[in-house]
Amino acid sequence: MNYETIKTKLAHLSDDDASTIAVLLAINTIVNRSHSGWEGRDLVIRALDKFHLFDKVEQSLLLNMVRAVGLFPYITPHLSNMALSDRLAYEAHRVEGVEQGMVFHHLQAHVFSLIMQGRNVVLSASTSVGKSLVIDAVLAKRWFKKVVVIVPTIALIDETRRRLVRRFKDFNLITHPTQEAVADTTNVYLLTQERVIQRPDLADVEFFVLDEFYKIDLANDSEESSRAVDLSLAFHKLAKTGAQFYMLGPHIQRINGLDGYEYHFIPSDYSTVAVDIQNFGLGMRSEERKEKLLELVKTLESPTLIYCQAPPSANRVAEYLIEEAGLSPIPETQEIAAWISKHYHPEWNVAKAISLGIGIHHGGVPRALQQYIVKLFNEGVIKRIICTSTMIEGVNTSAENVIIYDRRLNKSTFDYFTYKNISGRAGRMNKYFIGKVFMLEAPPLEEGLTVEYPIGLQDEKSPMGLLMQLENEYLTDMSRGRLQEAYANPVLSPTTLIENRHIPIDRQVEVAETIIRDLPRSYGLLGWKGIPEQATQFNYLCELVYSLVGGNLMDYGISSSSQLAWHINELRTQKNLPAYLKQAVDKRQGEETASEAINLRLKFIRNMVCFRLPRDIMAINKIQADVLAKRGYEPGDFSFFAEQLENLFLDPLLTALDEYGIPTQISTQIKHLILPSDNLNDLLAKLRALAPRLEHLRLTGFEKGVMRWAVAEM
Template identity: 70%
Template sequence: MSSTLFARSLPNMRYEAIKKRLEKLSIQDSSKIEILQAISNSVNLGDPEWEGRDLVIRALDKFKVFDSAEQSLILSMVRSVGLFPYVSPFLDEISPSDRLAYELHRVEGVEPGMVFHRLQAHVFSLLMQGRNVVLSASTSVGKSLVIDAVIATEKFRKIVVIVPTIALIDETRRRLVKRFKGRCNVITHPTQEADEELINVYLLTQERVLQRDDLDDVKFFVVDEFYKLDLSSDSEEGSRAIDLSLAFHKLAKRGAQFYLLGPHIQNIQGLAAYEYNFIPSSISTVAVDVHHFNLPTKGNHRKEKLLELCGQITTPTLIYCQSPASANRIAQILIDEGKLTKQADTQDVADWIAKNYHPEWNVAKAISLGVGIHHGGVPRALQQYFVKLFNEGVIKYIICTSTMIEGVNTSAENVIIYDRRVSNSPFDFFTFKNISGRAGRMNRYFIGKVFMLEEPPKEKDLNVEYPIGLQDVDSPMGLLLKLEPEYLTDISRERLERAYATPLISTATLIENRHIPIDRQLEIAQTIIRDLPLSRQLLTWKGNPDQSQLEYICRLVCDHLEIKLADYGIHSGPQLAWNINAIRAQKDFPAYLQDAINDRNSKTTPSEAIGTRLKFIRNVLCYRLPRDFMAISKIQTDVFTQRNIEPGDFSFFSEQLENLFHDPLLTALDEYGIPTQISTKIKGTILPSENLNDMLNKLRALTPKIGVMRITEFEQSIMRWAIAEM
């Protein structure tokens, strides 16, 4: 049968038929050329385009079973579908025309041998023409290489890259340092400043963009995971989406060129004020096979399937869970029933975690068996170290939540989707595609494998709405309060005028406290007034509060601000104050975590109690509470100033709380991969420092002396690794 007849004989199953024959293909198979001709036919038809490209990638996965002539045909098809990076190992074997096309896609100034695929080259060309670009493409497409290529041109001396998480800051920083060391000044921290002799890349979350006042002259910026502009993407009452929208507005309103990138978006609305090229692309650099099991949520079916899969899979695997609590349960299943053996290469990190946190924490037990855990309750430096071990092949599994799925790149061939939810809400088709996109890795795992244990979500298009460009009566006040008058609609102006009419709280305070609903702020002001003169005694402190003062402000937080403290076993102001004091007095994780174990109820395991405490530290003590204390500080300033009473000032204590009562520069090192337990041991050699850059320079100078420092061998290895990538 000819290849044309072969293709035509399966008009509806052409792709599936070829795919199945490729799966079973062996070196002895006599139909190899027939299969290649069928793939070529699919590539040439280009309808749909993704099928031919997908089949070419699958042929590359079987590359060694073909003879030299057949391999040459595959490489020509690789060129036809524009996947030039796959040609790099075979430059001496391709035709002159293929070589010319390859050379035209080379990337200059990043790393030797780097080459664009067709989509990357198109986006880069548009950016070099000064166009704004909104790119929607799969996770595996390599969108970040375009950023690095723009940096390498040195066309822009000041660039902002906005990423959604600290984990993504770390990953991106390491990549930029590796590629541009000596050429770029990568800024991630408030104390770092621009260097006029270098290209300055501000690598920041949206919150940190809004905190900086030195970005007015930025000419180019990037928003990674731009779908998070949409208010519906944010589970935290839209606060992070609001901040991202304001960060975009802050840079775009001055005419800076932008590059927005994210996965699987069909349309973006609200950007009518800007000219841009929207590129929705289906291009992927890996093929993905999704295996559906449609198992029920209740019962042991998913657990049994998970254990079965882990017993069969031999290559790097991510296990997605809906929440830290779910991740801990899955970890315990693998610890108890996974038939895993202790790994010699991970005993040092397991022992360190057991000593510096608690031996009952299943993060320590899991990593000793070659299983990493990555979620919001795991300290950042440990998250980074687990990803390092995973990408190096030291460990085979990482159990993760959305904190890792949203942007962190790994060398995973497989993804097991255990839960079909994010937190407690069922995830949509977009999230399913985003998680699935973590399977496979260009030039390493040609075909990613996704194992969906529950029934998959229904396919649905995702449209992103930029809220500043779509203001209506429901627009969040936290968004409107920060906008300049010329960017407000008439409806928004009227709403703000009504909000500013309150005599209790100043306009400046309402704007500064925009994360908190105005009615909640008024409740706090009224409570302070009602409690006079007690509130005068308990709120006019500066520096550090005494016990009664701390309990009073904690009561204001618990009674008036919507923090879900009950999730952490905290139901009153005195309880919240006790937890703050426990950290302030001890600065000792093991003792604080042991207390959680002692106080747990009978249905809670020791590891679950530990996980809850660490999540409380991360989400409440270090993030939410300092912000809320400062909001109350501004409110009490307004109330007392109106009454000619000298107000308090909670800024010092809030900063202390945010840094768990350590020096802020030491806690900043956690983002660089050095845990606070290590940095506090060596603080005498790196403090005082003028700023973070000064401290980083001191750390680099320590490299030859690390071997004689009074820290363990494992801690020395952590420092060497972290310093090498600073």
């Protein structure tokens, strides 16, 4: 029997089937072929899904094949049935110092061994492989006292932190810029690439991990986001010190540009789950696609992710399911639904959907809510999450099914790599042996992915923001020439250009020339420190910001500097998020739904107010300081205002708790009990001390539940 025949027979095995031994013997034949590793492993996993249908002798044979393909974690529940040789092999793969009963599969053991030999490793393998267990096993050895783990999102920082808190109570975990290393213990920095670049205390890191390393390629970036540039610089900052590294990501065939480093590249098709894919080939705007989605939602009873291209698509899918799926409210989520309605808006689909047992996870959903929705999903309280790439890129879930509703990523058709990455979210080791993927449109053509490290592959298109941060010995002659030309600009100093590397040079020069042209009036409008006291000062700052990044603001419906000033003033003076969102709903135009208006405002807060705008204000701060000082004026200082904006004009320590799963709406209610605090660690200690008294606080049941969950893993 060939692979497809056996796969079909396994799918149809039943209690009274007499062909079980024949099927197992056929699988054994494929397992023993040297050239068909993935087929044998896949069939063994599918047979494990039917384990209860085999008798004891057949189960023993199957467990022998499990050992042969290296899937030792699947043996753990069946230790009593194992032969001595299988038991010895199992013990050799046991993970020390993490959790009792944890064992490596073959690939994990191989990677761990290489790292313990002092080798740099670049691993490309599917999501289900369990690449993070290798990280924890390395940490458990306690060989390295200073470790950095670079992850692409705040959500992944939180997920990794929670895992490490459970396993390593004595480690000092650093996730926030205000936290510092502690002597005589293991310090593990869990950071995004931006935070790695900002920290001045990483020169003596011994080992670092770069998760989702494919994001280092500039093809995954844009001029406006520059996250690939930041990731490249973060890697460079740590690797140039000689620190050992472990890079991991899915489905990459080659990596170019790392010639300056010795490393062991492992492109692997190893998987711990089998995946069945159904391609329906339905039209993008066809009614059939919506009908098929509805049919699947009604028939799939196990945990399901529904992938959509972007928040507007997720919103439309949520609206459709809310109205058409015939779902009943579930008792367990009524309190969180009411809380979301009160603190955001009752027309927001996130509140309506969670009431019916559907989570929504995209860039417009605040982080603490995202984290809690994933918690409810992994605990089985809700069975469905409508998500975008924010969840596909690294957040671990226990989903058996993935429905790919859109064949797009943001504004373009996604490629085979993204398709495989999304599909890799189906199935879970030791829980769902066979993941199920339902591709509603036609799948993309199969193709390999090569990742390019831009620092090692400099050319005439290399971003200036990347080159300006590199030491001379890492620059090519061409790059040195380009920098020399850029620094010849007479208006701004090289120091200012380097510090503002996220902003194109021509835009910086335009702002500088505007300030010079407006002198001496511009000095009166820019010479303030702390908070702008006059409306004219604030409005002038908004004019400069808009001239710097106005194109980005158009994406949020902001088409002038006066509109930008209105939004910031609303957030600064009112500090009333429900009212701010209600205004968006009341003033929406055309066919925009209430949820779309809310999502846009929340995305503006997250992407612009809490990230881009403070960075841009600091860029203008450096430009005006450069321009005014050269002309004998005392510069202003906008750093306090930028920090206030970044934290929505709340105490920065309270907004930091959002990353720990506590929404600011809750932390502000208890701030009198935890503030003032010297730093984030001091604040976290006060929260832990507060935990026994939670029941006596004037919080709702849901709010107390959030606090208990968050504090338990701090």
